[in-house]
Amino acid sequence: MPKSSPAPKSPLRLLWLLPVLLIGVGGFKVAAMLQPPPSDLDLSLTQATEQGLYIGTLEPSASPIPVGQILTWTVAVTLPDGQPLEHADLSIDGGMPQHGHGLPTEPQVTEDLGGGRYRVEGLKFNMPGWWTIKLSVSAAAGTDSATFNLSL
Amino acid sequence: MRASLVVGGVLAATALAGWSWFTLSSPVWSPAETKLIASLSLSTLPPLPPDPSNAVGDDPAAAALGRALFFDTRLSGNGQVACASCHLPDKQFQDGTPLASGMGQTNRRTMPIAGTAYNPWLFWDGRRDSQWSQALGPLESAVEHGTDRTQVAHVIAAAYAVDYEAVFGAVPDLSNLAEHASPLGSDAARASWAALSEAERDAINRIFANVGKAIAAFERTILPQPTRFDAYADALTAGHDTTGLLTPTELEGLRLFVGKGECTKCHNGPLLTDQHFHNTGVPAAPGLPADSGRIDAIAQVLADPFNCLGIYSDAGPTDCAELRYMDREGHDLVRAYKSPSLRGVTERAPFMHAGQLGTLAAVVRHYNEAPAAPAGHSELEPLAMSEAELAALEAFLGTLSEAGSEGNQP
Numbered sequence: 001m002p003k004s005s006p007a008p009k010s011p012l013r014l015l016w017l018l019p020v021l022l023i024g025v026g027g028f029k030v031a032a033m034l035q036p037p038p039s040d041l042d043l044s045l046t047q048a049t050e051q052g053l054y055i056g057t058l059e060p061s062a063s064p065i066p067v068g069q070i071l072t073w074t075v076a077v078t079l080p081d082g083q084p085l086e087h088a089d090l091s092i093d094g095g096m097p098q099h100g101h102g103l104p105t106e107p108q109v110t111e112d113l114g115g116g117r118y119r120v121e122g123l124k125f126n127m128p129g130w131w132t133i134k135l136s137v138s139a140a141a142g143t144d145s146a147t148f149n150l151s152l
Numbered sequence: 153m154r155a156s157l158v159v160g161g162v163l164a165a166t167a168l169a170g171w172s173w174f175t176l177s178s179p180v181w182s183p184a185e186t187k188l189i190a191s192l193s194l195s196t197l198p199p200l201p202p203d204p205s206n207a208v209g210d211d212p213a214a215a216a217l218g219r220a221l222f223f224d225t226r227l228s229g230n231g232q233v234a235c236a237s238c239h240l241p242d243k244q245f246q247d248g249t250p251l252a253s254g255m256g257q258t259n260r261r262t263m264p265i266a267g268t269a270y271n272p273w274l275f276w277d278g279r280r281d282s283q284w285s286q287a288l289g290p291l292e293s294a295v296e297h298g299t300d301r302t303q304v305a306h307v308i309a310a311a312y313a314v315d316y317e318a319v320f321g322a323v324p325d326l327s328n329l330a331e332h333a334s335p336l337g338s339d340a341a342r343a344s345w346a347a348l349s350e351a352e353r354d355a356i357n358r359i360f361a362n363v364g365k366a367i368a369a370f371e372r373t374i375l376p377q378p379t380r381f382d383a384y385a386d387a388l389t390a391g392h393d394t395t396g397l398l399t400p401t402e403l404e405g406l407r408l409f410v411g412k413g414e415c416t417k418c419h420n421g422p423l424l425t426d427q428h429f430h431n432t433g434v435p436a437a438p439g440l441p442a443d444s445g446r447i448d449a450i451a452q453v454l455a456d457p458f459n460c461l462g463i464y465s466d467a468g469p470t471d472c473a474e475l476r477y478m479d480r481e482g483h484d485l486v487r488a489y490k491s492p493s494l495r496g497v498t499e500r501a502p503f504m505h506a507g508q509l510g511t512l513a514a515v516v517r518h519y520n521e522a523p524a525a526p527a528g529h530s531e532l533e534p535l536a537m538s539e540a541e542l543a544a545l546e547a548f549l550g551t552l553s554e555a556g557s558e559g560n561q562p
Contacts (some may be wrong), residue, residue, distance in 0.1 A: 037287050067191070070272075070473040096203045099417065101484065105283070105477045122477025126426035128191065129418060 036039040037130035038141050041149045049137060049144035054078065054085060056135045056146045070105070077116050077137055084116025088139040092120055094132050128152045184493070186388065188410045193385035194378050197422035200269055207363045207466040209372055216313065217372030221363060226307050227291060229255055229298030235367065238262040238296075244496050245374065249284040250437070250507025256295030257395050259440050261507045264500065266492055267423050269372040272474035276489045278429060279449035281475050283371050283456040284364035292336050300334035300341050300361040308359055320362045324355045354358045357457070361464035376423065376495045381406075381551040398551055404541070405548025411517070413535060413545055418491040424552065429488035433523050433530030437506035444527065445489040445505070450480050486528030498550045512549060516542045
């Protein structure tokens, strides 16, 4: 084992960078926390599904959308030509993209109101900020999903 | 290398000084910050919503009965434990110790009561879904009150018959029932319970539920009071002069609270809690059995005969949305505990669900360092706050206490 080589200190020599880097990261985190949703975010409550099979519209019960309350919303679904989509199977999911967590509840579609409209119960948003809602639709034309952006 | 470290330290200190100077010399909040600060004020707390599961929740006679029961040590196995033994009125209705002690010692920290009427979930893990169903749990816990529902019913018949009847109707005749009987507890109590008729069990359960509802009617009157922070937030929102309402250090702490500290991820709204459950990597308490938090509470609240959907609840089939649409599964529920309200937090050491952290300084340091969770996955990430920032954050938390008061007297 040769003993002449110097101690491998090159990684340690950069140690002084650590606090500087940490401050830098901290600064970015401040920016992320206070940052409103991306400016080009599509906040429309009407969205076509990814494969274009359906068009979904969220109808919140109140505007602005309240934080911390259990909500009942209506969802309307049509075919691309505007014809209401009757008797579809819908499911709702969502979360906060900037924080990597989902919804605090498990909302469910509780009633087919007819005319392509459906009641969704159990939605809840437990903090202000950018939320997404993913609406999945299954019907004769196939299964497809749309993502909505909300800014609370 | 040492020289480099010194240079690095000087650079860091300079950068932080610059940040502090920027913070203190710019009294103008961004629109996003202003909106967030306004949303934390007690002024934005909506009127107390009715509890559809408790028909007497807003009945003053029920609250008076509940207040008497809250302080009554006869509701215990040894005649020495009342709700108020751990929920001390002059200490925000908590006891200032890591683990609650009744007839024995529990595995959890006593929680304060102010504002819990707004909570969809009670206890650190949310294993109960109303104030009244929560109140029943400690009564039959062997290490808390150590009593049982039949003994409670006997106490009501012997000592509270008139007040009870005024709220709930006459107490049924219990004279030929055993002294102790419950589906929980000792073998003898369970054997006695098994020997009762269905009607007798129902009569006892109904009295027991009503005891909880009366205590809840009292607890609904215990509400948080305005603080210096609220005065600042309201003045800011109204566009009034805020000079002198908070110190520069407290203002820097507020800026960190709504920004870099990421505190409002969980401590948001006028009660400074999102009423939800989070794994924040809180260390396991030495000497206690494994504790998985929320994930283990799901089955308990669903099985609770006194939950919002149960036969002793006054709620209709369309109520109980929190229970019906409860998040029931997922890795994020492992070792997740409820975000407590931060109102009055400075006077509520020790902290966390088993009092693991003794000081508020240790708590802000915990969030800054974001240690790995003993089980599950911590939601935290290191915050890289300086000592000065940690101190400022702690100073801000002190503005969430009522001026000149350490309690929440109803």
